[in-house]
Each structure stands twice: as C-alpha cells, then as structure tokens.
Amino acid sequence: LEKERGQVNFNVEELTNIYDGGAEETKLRRKVADVIQNDPEVRCKDIGMMTREERYIDGVRRCVYLYKVLLPREGWTPVSKEVKDYFKYRNIGKERSFGVHAGVFIPCLLSFGSDEQIAKWLPLAMQFQIIGTYAQTEMGHGTFLRGLQTTATYDKKNKEFVINCPEISAMKWWPGDLGKSANHALLMAQLVIDGKKYGMHPFMVQIRDLTTHMPLPGITVGDIGNKVGFETTDNGFLHLNQVRIPRENLLCKNAEVKPNGTYLTKASDKMVYGSMVRLRAIILESEAVSALGKACTIAVRYSLVRCQGELEPGKPEVSVMEYMTQQKKLLPYVAMTYVTHFACLKLSNQYNAFTREMDNNDISGLPELHALSAGMKAVVSEQCSDGIEILRKSCGGHGYSNASGIPIIWSSAVACCTYEGENTVMLLQCARYLVKCINQVQTTRMVGSVAYLNNMTQSTCHVDSVSGFKQLDVLVACFQYRAREVLKTAALKLSHLTKHGMASYNAWNQSSVELVNVVKAHITQFIVTTFASGITELECTKPVKNVLQQLCALYALSCINASTGDFLKVGYLSPRQCDLAHEAELELLSCIRPNAVGLVDAFDFSDDLLQSCLGAYDGNVYERLFAWAKKSPLNKTEVTIYQQYIQIRLIGRRKAF
Structure with missing residues (x-):
C-alpha cells in the first residue's frame, strides 16, 4: 500500500478537507476521533466475535458514558437542528445505543413541542433522566x-x-x-x-x-x-x-x-412531515453513503494487497486491482461515494434552509423538499446497499467473513431501504410531485431540482468521440434529457388512461412501474448535476479538480451504461454513441486506477471504525486474519464437543458391530 500511495498524483489531505466541508471541519472531526479512540470506556471494541446480547449491553454501557460523561466533559452537544453537525460525530461508530433517543426523539420534541413542553422535557432528555423513542x-x-x-x-x-x-x-x-x-x-x-x-x-x-x-x-x-x-x-x-x-x-x-x-x-398539518425529511437527510449520509465509503476503503485496499494469477504469462502474480474486471467492480462505487456525498450535503443544506423558513411559518418549499428527500432516500439507499454487496463479493472468500468488516457494514446499510419509508413507496411519492410539475411546466416556470423541465425542446446528442463523453456538461445534458423524456412519456400514459375512462387510482397503479423508473432518472440527474456544478465552483488545486471531474464522469458513464435502453429509447443517444460511452468508462477506469488508494484514504476512516482485517491502513491482511481467527470462542479449548457427542456415538457404533 505504501508503494501505491507513492504514485497518487493529488494531495489526499486537500481532498479530505473538501469532502468534510473545509479544513476546520476535518480538524474538528479528527479531534472527536482522537478523544474517542483514546478513551477506553467508549472506544469501539472488536465486535466480530460478540453475541447480540453482548453487543447490546456494551453499546448501552458505552453510550451512557458517552452522553453523560464524555460529551459534557468536551462541551459537545448530542443533538443539533443542523443536519450537517451529525457528520462530525461519525467516529462514535456503529456500536452504540440511544441513537433514536438522541437523533430522533429529542429533535422531534423540539419540532413538535411548545415552548413550555420543551422546557419541561428537554432538560430531562438531555441529561438522560428520561430516555425516549419515536x-x-x-x-x-x-x-x-x-x-x-x-x-x-x-x-x-x-x-x-x-x-x-x-x-x-x-x-x-x-x-x-x-x-x-x-x-x-x-x-x-x-x-x-x-x-x-x-x-x-x-x-x-x-x-x-x-x-x-x-x-x-x-x-x-x-x-x-x-x-x-x-x-x-x-x-x-x-x-x-x-x-x-x-x-x-x-x-x-x-x-x-x-x-x-x-x-x-x-400551523399546517404538513409541518409534521418536516421531521421525516430531516431523518432522511441524516440517514442517507450516516447510514448509506458513509457505509459505502467504508466498504470501498476495505475492498480497494484489499484488492491492492491480494495477488491472484499471472496477468502476463511467466511473470509474478499481480494484485487483483490490475484486472480491468476488478476495477469495474470497485472504482464506480468509489465515484458513487463522492458524488452521492455531495448530493446528500446539498439536500441537507436545503433542509436547513427550509427549517429557517419554517420558523417564519413559510412552508412553501416543503413539497419539493419532501419529494426530493423521498426520491434521494430510495435511490441512494438502494445504490449504496447494492454496491456494498458487490464490494463484498469482490473480496472473494474473505469477504464472506466478519473479519472483512463488510458483512457488518452491509447489514446496517441495507436497513436504509425500508426504514423511514419503504423505497418503492418513497419513489412513488416523489413521482406524484414530478407528474404535477410536468403538467404545470407550460404555465409555471420550474425552479430547484426540477428546473431542467423548463427546456422541453426535442434534441439529440452530437458527441462523436470517446473524449467527448468525458465532458461533464455533455453528461449533465444526457441525464437531464433522459429524465425529462421518461417523465413526459409516463405523464402521457397517465393522461391517456384517464381520458379513456380509467379511474385515476387505477391509471396510477397501471403506470407505477414507469413512474419508479422516472424517479430513478430524476434523482440520478440531480446527483450528476449537483456534483458537476459543485466541481465548477470549487476552488482547489488542478490535480484535485481533475480527479473529481474523473469521478463525476465515471459515475455518470457507469449509470448510462447500466441503463442504455433508456437513452436509446428517448432518442438522445445512438447505438454508436452508446459504444463510445462504454469506451469512455473503460478509459476512465485506467486513469483513476493509480489514484485508487488515495481516493479511499481521503475518506479518512480509522481502523477502529472499519473493524476490518482486509482494509486496515497498513495492509497487513494475512497477519490480521490469523490473529482474528485465534479469537474465535471455539478456539478457547482444543477439544470442544468431540468427547460429549462424536466419540460417544462412535464407541456405541463399534459395540453394535
């Protein structure tokens, strides 16, 4: 891994600062990490061999100490109205209890309670004299x-x-x-x-x-x-x-x-939905994107250490990362982590702005925010959980072991697909808003995440080279056109069915498969557009900007190549252009490959947080695997059930003979 780090062509620390939202944010996050990792009462334990009851009890113990001792000692608050503040405390780790108490119960009390009710219950909740759930x-x-x-x-x-x-x-x-x-x-x-x-x-x-x-x-x-x-x-x-x-x-x-x-x-009865939007904004980053980043870190580091086969006959074995198939498995998900992280950050900022407007009884932004958060929650959680499973399988047999850390990461991330709203329901909630927008676009100018609907002219892509498909403006145009056209088609089907006598609820059900695809197209364009515009506005060194542009293009191209049918069906890309997009993705894999370890190092996950023998920073995979295996409870004694069951049965069978 040190050899790999030596060929990274950008400043990893600079990228970490950008990912965190600034050097001060990185400094604060690392301060939290140092405090936690240096305090044996709250530091993450090796959980791979623990029972569920042991993990629950230890989680309660750690978190009582965390909230009643550590946080007050450091002057940190367990809750905040600003969603982004929760990202600072990711170093507390997954092995904790009272997440709903601090992350949902208290914020909802602040959202729903009167001043008198907050004054009564909030101090008790903050001091853990009462413990709440939602x-x-x-x-x-x-x-x-x-x-x-x-x-x-x-x-x-x-x-x-x-x-x-x-x-x-x-x-x-x-x-x-x-x-x-x-x-x-x-x-x-x-x-x-x-x-x-x-x-x-x-x-x-x-x-x-x-x-x-x-x-x-x-x-x-x-x-x-x-x-x-x-x-x-x-x-x-x-x-x-x-x-x-x-x-x-x-x-x-x-x-x-x-x-x-x-x-x-x-106030409007719709105010109750504000808390749900907030939960989705928090969950996406903390439970889905962060989990994908951890899995990427583990899989990339392991793929650079693990040697398998001769790429060139007669030559030494090479790391599995040298194989294009492995790059195709891993690097698009590294890109996905970056682009979805910044899209989630935009959603969080939009929510924070809405809360300030809500304090003035202005909830005009709620319909778009509710639709965007529902769509983002569904699409991002599905992409991340599916990606983590692919990353696990990319680690071969060792990926199946809890020693890899990925099964534990996946088991938490996959829950995002159902809690705070089952994904299909979330997609269709977003679809209702989009259909309403497309039906109003002729008379009302769209803003925000649906502003791209204002351009309703028919067009085709004119790019005729592989390099052209690496241009971010070209890719943004592809996704906006695809999203707009599939929405128009679905809306026309709805209109056609109702005009011919079908009840509106039946027409909606008959169109729901297309509408799910509409939202996936809409959210993917939102993610690509957000990251592309963010890169344009970003002030950073040229090498960092170059690698971010490559990541944006790789994510976009991987999505195009996974949904070629849509782009062909709406008539924006030709079969020849689809071939060019495929070649562009392969070229980007080769360009990003030398920077792979730097890109995952920039996530800055500590070994404590990863809990992985395969993904530790030092790359000592095999030493760690053997040390981990020796901790198995079955290895506490050399002989376990042999005399109690196996030997007795064998002796009994001999006597019968």
Missing part, C-alpha cells in the same frame, strides 16, 4: 401514515387522552431504543374527538416506571428479537391498552386540543 411504525402499517391504527381519543370529562391499539396490527413495531431502554415514547396516533378523526398527532407517553423501569399499567413492551443488523439497538414492540395521559401531553406546537375538546390548528 413510536410511529406499527406492525401492520409503516409508510402509509393515514392508515396508522393507534388512536388517541379525547376524554372531555377527565381532560385526558386515551391511547389504544385496537388490533394486534396496531401495535408499535420496530422503534429503536423501545424494547428495553426507553421509558418514554413520542408516539404518533390518530387523534379522535367526539368520534371525529383529526389525523396523526404526536403525544408524549410514559411507558415505564422511572424508578423500577417496569412497564406501566396497560403497557406491553419488549424487544422484537434478532435482525439482520443493528445488534446494539433494541428495536421494540409497544401495545397500549386504554392508557390515559394528560391533555398537556399532546405536543402542541402545531395543533392543540382545548379542555372543552375544541381542536385548534396553529
């Missing part, structure tokens, strides 16, 4: 919020809400920190007054005794059991049977119920 998803309903069955019925006589799960499917299911840790739930329920439903509202519900931690009357709560990943998180179930809470426990920043049962709206 209980929205039910066993029978997740993304379809209007279908939630848990009710909060107002009792005028006693000035209380009665919270009830009328069916087993209404039981809250999946909330993190709920199973064994939380004693309060910020619970979403259908508000009912005098038999009339007023929609989903947030309620503060105490679920466990603050002294004994036993469930309160009417509360059935527990852990849902083992999952694919997130072993340190006690995802739980919660059933409420006629549980009474004070009227004041309706979080009433946006709506209030007066003592006499009068319902008072203070």
Whole structure:
C-alpha cells in the first residue's frame, strides 16, 4: 500500500478537507476521533466475535458514558437542528445505543413541542433522566401514515387522552431504543374527538416506571428479537391498552386540543412531515453513503494487497486491482461515494434552509423538499446497499467473513431501504410531485431540482468521440434529457388512461412501474448535476479538480451504461454513441486506477471504525486474519464437543458391530 500511495498524483489531505466541508471541519472531526479512540470506556471494541446480547449491553454501557460523561466533559452537544453537525460525530461508530433517543426523539420534541413542553422535557432528555423513542411504525402499517391504527381519543370529562391499539396490527413495531431502554415514547396516533378523526398527532407517553423501569399499567413492551443488523439497538414492540395521559401531553406546537375538546390548528398539518425529511437527510449520509465509503476503503485496499494469477504469462502474480474486471467492480462505487456525498450535503443544506423558513411559518418549499428527500432516500439507499454487496463479493472468500468488516457494514446499510419509508413507496411519492410539475411546466416556470423541465425542446446528442463523453456538461445534458423524456412519456400514459375512462387510482397503479423508473432518472440527474456544478465552483488545486471531474464522469458513464435502453429509447443517444460511452468508462477506469488508494484514504476512516482485517491502513491482511481467527470462542479449548457427542456415538457404533 505504501508503494501505491507513492504514485497518487493529488494531495489526499486537500481532498479530505473538501469532502468534510473545509479544513476546520476535518480538524474538528479528527479531534472527536482522537478523544474517542483514546478513551477506553467508549472506544469501539472488536465486535466480530460478540453475541447480540453482548453487543447490546456494551453499546448501552458505552453510550451512557458517552452522553453523560464524555460529551459534557468536551462541551459537545448530542443533538443539533443542523443536519450537517451529525457528520462530525461519525467516529462514535456503529456500536452504540440511544441513537433514536438522541437523533430522533429529542429533535422531534423540539419540532413538535411548545415552548413550555420543551422546557419541561428537554432538560430531562438531555441529561438522560428520561430516555425516549419515536413510536410511529406499527406492525401492520409503516409508510402509509393515514392508515396508522393507534388512536388517541379525547376524554372531555377527565381532560385526558386515551391511547389504544385496537388490533394486534396496531401495535408499535420496530422503534429503536423501545424494547428495553426507553421509558418514554413520542408516539404518533390518530387523534379522535367526539368520534371525529383529526389525523396523526404526536403525544408524549410514559411507558415505564422511572424508578423500577417496569412497564406501566396497560403497557406491553419488549424487544422484537434478532435482525439482520443493528445488534446494539433494541428495536421494540409497544401495545397500549386504554392508557390515559394528560391533555398537556399532546405536543402542541402545531395543533392543540382545548379542555372543552375544541381542536385548534396553529400551523399546517404538513409541518409534521418536516421531521421525516430531516431523518432522511441524516440517514442517507450516516447510514448509506458513509457505509459505502467504508466498504470501498476495505475492498480497494484489499484488492491492492491480494495477488491472484499471472496477468502476463511467466511473470509474478499481480494484485487483483490490475484486472480491468476488478476495477469495474470497485472504482464506480468509489465515484458513487463522492458524488452521492455531495448530493446528500446539498439536500441537507436545503433542509436547513427550509427549517429557517419554517420558523417564519413559510412552508412553501416543503413539497419539493419532501419529494426530493423521498426520491434521494430510495435511490441512494438502494445504490449504496447494492454496491456494498458487490464490494463484498469482490473480496472473494474473505469477504464472506466478519473479519472483512463488510458483512457488518452491509447489514446496517441495507436497513436504509425500508426504514423511514419503504423505497418503492418513497419513489412513488416523489413521482406524484414530478407528474404535477410536468403538467404545470407550460404555465409555471420550474425552479430547484426540477428546473431542467423548463427546456422541453426535442434534441439529440452530437458527441462523436470517446473524449467527448468525458465532458461533464455533455453528461449533465444526457441525464437531464433522459429524465425529462421518461417523465413526459409516463405523464402521457397517465393522461391517456384517464381520458379513456380509467379511474385515476387505477391509471396510477397501471403506470407505477414507469413512474419508479422516472424517479430513478430524476434523482440520478440531480446527483450528476449537483456534483458537476459543485466541481465548477470549487476552488482547489488542478490535480484535485481533475480527479473529481474523473469521478463525476465515471459515475455518470457507469449509470448510462447500466441503463442504455433508456437513452436509446428517448432518442438522445445512438447505438454508436452508446459504444463510445462504454469506451469512455473503460478509459476512465485506467486513469483513476493509480489514484485508487488515495481516493479511499481521503475518506479518512480509522481502523477502529472499519473493524476490518482486509482494509486496515497498513495492509497487513494475512497477519490480521490469523490473529482474528485465534479469537474465535471455539478456539478457547482444543477439544470442544468431540468427547460429549462424536466419540460417544462412535464407541456405541463399534459395540453394535
């Protein structure tokens, strides 16, 4: 790896600073890393051999220390309204508990609570005197919020809400920190007054005794059991049977119920969706893109160390990275990490700007932000989780072992495809906004992420060389044209079906496959356009700018070559141009190959965070693998079950003979 680092032709530290958002951000992130990695009470352990129960208990121990000792000692806050601030604390690592308490419960309290309610509950939550969860998803309903069955019925006589799960499917299911840790739930329920439903509202519900931690009357709560990943998180179930809470426990920043049962709206009911947008912005970077970056780091470093076969007959074995097939597996995902990181950053900045507007009761930007966050969440989480699996397989047999670190990374990242909204539902939510935009484009000028719809003229690509397909403006034009045309086609199908008598909901269902593809095209153009424009505006040295341009072009070309049919179908590219795009991608693989280790080093993931024998900075793969294997619990004794089972059965069989 040191030899590889010697041929990198750009300043790795400069690229790290750009990735982080500036040298000061890198400095702060590394300060956090140093504090955590030098404190044995909170430093990540080697988790590959630990049971789920051991990981949960150790996660609770670490995080109690983290939030009650380390963060106050360093003057750091566990929560912030600015999404980007969460990126500074990535060095805490995946092995932690109370992620929902700090990352969802407290921010939602700030979003939904009145000043008086925040003053009452926030200090308790910040000091961990109460531990909360966000209980929205039910066993029978997740993304379809209007279908939630848990009710909060107002009792005028006693000035209380009665919270009830009328069916087993209404039981809250999946909330993190709920199973064994939380004693309060910020619970979403259908508000009912005098038999009339007023929609989903947030309620503060105490679920466990603050002294004994036993469930309160009417509360059935527990852990849902083992999952694919997130072993340190006690995802739980919660059933409420006629549980009474004070009227004041309706979080009433946006709506209030007066003592006499009068319902008072203070703001648009759409304000509740702001918190969901925020969650998607956080999740994309922290759970999907960051995970892809870790997997890229491991796979690239290992591919530079691992030797396999003779590339030239009679010559020594070469690293597997020398094979073009391996470069094709790995390098597009390195590029994807960079381009999606900056697209997610733009989404976060857009959310932060919206919150400032929301403080002034301006929610005009919510429809676009909601659609963009839904589409980004679906497309990016799918791309990243699929990519991590390809990167795992690129490591051969060792990639199957937890020693590689990638299976643990994948098991967490793949959850992004379902939580905070199942991906197909998210895609179709975004599609509704896009169809509305395309239907209005003749009379209304589009702005923001859909501004490219303003250019509705028919065109074709005129590039006739491989080098032409490496130009970012050419690639941006390709993606914008493709996105616009597939949207027009889907909208025309919808219109045709409804004009010929089909009910609108049936027409939507009949068009849903095309609409899913529409959103994927729209989000991919957003990612490419965002990164390309960012590079243009970026002030940096020429070598760094060159490598970023190559990464943008590689990501774009890999997407074109994976969806050639779309570009041919809309008539923008010819078969000959598709061949040129393919050749351009192969040339870029060769150009980026010498910088591969520098590109993953720039992510600046410590060995502690990677938890990988294959991807450690020093490249000592085989020494680390053997040391890791010797830690297996089965190796604590030389003889385990042989005498208890195998030998006895063999002796018994001899006697029978």
